[in-house]
Amino acid sequence: YSAVFSFVLLAIWQYICHQWEWKHFPKQTAVLFAAGEEAARIQKKLAKTYGLEQALQSVCDSCQQAIWKQLIDANYYVFIGAELPIADKEKILRYARSTKKQIFFVPTLYELACKNTGFLLVDDIPMQRVTRMLLTAEQRVLKRILDIAVAVTALIILSPVILITAVMIKLDSKGPVLYSQERVGLYGKTFFVHKFRSMKQDAEAKCGPVLAAEGDPRITKFGRFMRATRLDELPQLFNVLKGEMSIVGPRPERPFFVKQFIVQKPEYDYRHNVKPGITGLAQIAGKYNTSAYDKLIYDLLYIQDVSVKTDLMIMMQTFKVLLTKSSTEGVQGK
Incomplete structure (x- = not known):
C-alpha cells in the first residue's frame, strides 16, 4: 500500500510542478540543424511532442549559412540531425555549449560507440576503449535466469487467456491457430518464431514478404484485436x-528484411549480438511504424546497458505501451 500511494502522490506532485512551471516560465524556442528528408522527419516528430509543439522556430541545413550563430543565440534548444557533417556538428556543439544552450542530437553508430567507453593509457597517450556491444558471461547467466522465471510464471497465469485466444482464432477464420515463421536470432542463426495467427491463411502467397501496413486487408478481425493487445506474441514464451x-531484446526480423537492412545500415547486424526479445526498448520508446534506423538506435542503446534492472523496467513499461493505440500502428505506405 505504501508503494502504491508513493507512486500516486509522486505522479500528482510531478503534474503540479510541471503545470506551474509551464504557466510561469517563459516558453523556450528551438532551432534545428538538419537538411532534406531528415529535417522534415524531425520537424514532424517535434510537432507531435508535448511541450515542443510550438518550440521550433528555425531550421538551418549547415554551418555554411552565415546566420547559424545568430540562430543559436536566439533559441534555447538546439537540435542536431544525424546526417549533418561531423565538422558542422563540432562547430554547433562548441558554440552552443559556450552560450549555455540545451543540446539534443540524433546519434550515429560512431556516437553510440563512444557511450560507456573505458579509459586506457598508452604510455602518455590517453585512449578510450570502445564497447564491443557483447554481453558478459554474468549478464548472460542473469538474463537467462530472469527469462525462465518470467516465462514460466506468465504461462501459468495466462494459460486461460491463451486457451480463449486459440478458440477465438478458430471461430474467426479458417486456418491453423499458430503459425511459425523463420527469423534471425543470436549471432545471425535462424530459428522459427511461434505466434498466434492474426492474418488470413496464406496471406503472403501472392505478394511475398511485406511489412504490415495500417489497415492491412490481410489481417483478420480478431487479428486486429490481438495485434492491438499483443496477444499474438504469447506463444513466443515457448521460444x-x-x-x-529472451523476454527483453531486439525484435527478431525475417532474413529477407535483415539482408536489406544490413545493406542500408551495416551496423544493423550488431542487433544479433544478443538474443531477440518479445519486447524491447524500441517497442516501449518507439512505435510499430518507427523507422528501422530509429529502432536500431534503441536496440544498440539497450545492448550497451543490459541488466536485470533494465529488463524489469522495460517489462513494466510494456504494459503502458499495450494501452497506447499509436504504438501498434502499421508501417505507412508499405
Whole structure:
C-alpha cells in the first residue's frame, strides 16, 4: 500500500510542478540543424511532442549559412540531425555549449560507440576503449535466469487467456491457430518464431514478404484485436523457454528484411549480438511504424546497458505501451 500511494502522490506532485512551471516560465524556442528528408522527419516528430509543439522556430541545413550563430543565440534548444557533417556538428556543439544552450542530437553508430567507453593509457597517450556491444558471461547467466522465471510464471497465469485466444482464432477464420515463421536470432542463426495467427491463411502467397501496413486487408478481425493487445506474441514464451529468445531484446526480423537492412545500415547486424526479445526498448520508446534506423538506435542503446534492472523496467513499461493505440500502428505506405 505504501508503494502504491508513493507512486500516486509522486505522479500528482510531478503534474503540479510541471503545470506551474509551464504557466510561469517563459516558453523556450528551438532551432534545428538538419537538411532534406531528415529535417522534415524531425520537424514532424517535434510537432507531435508535448511541450515542443510550438518550440521550433528555425531550421538551418549547415554551418555554411552565415546566420547559424545568430540562430543559436536566439533559441534555447538546439537540435542536431544525424546526417549533418561531423565538422558542422563540432562547430554547433562548441558554440552552443559556450552560450549555455540545451543540446539534443540524433546519434550515429560512431556516437553510440563512444557511450560507456573505458579509459586506457598508452604510455602518455590517453585512449578510450570502445564497447564491443557483447554481453558478459554474468549478464548472460542473469538474463537467462530472469527469462525462465518470467516465462514460466506468465504461462501459468495466462494459460486461460491463451486457451480463449486459440478458440477465438478458430471461430474467426479458417486456418491453423499458430503459425511459425523463420527469423534471425543470436549471432545471425535462424530459428522459427511461434505466434498466434492474426492474418488470413496464406496471406503472403501472392505478394511475398511485406511489412504490415495500417489497415492491412490481410489481417483478420480478431487479428486486429490481438495485434492491438499483443496477444499474438504469447506463444513466443515457448521460444524463450527453448533459449531461442529472451523476454527483453531486439525484435527478431525475417532474413529477407535483415539482408536489406544490413545493406542500408551495416551496423544493423550488431542487433544479433544478443538474443531477440518479445519486447524491447524500441517497442516501449518507439512505435510499430518507427523507422528501422530509429529502432536500431534503441536496440544498440539497450545492448550497451543490459541488466536485470533494465529488463524489469522495460517489462513494466510494456504494459503502458499495450494501452497506447499509436504504438501498434502499421508501417505507412508499405
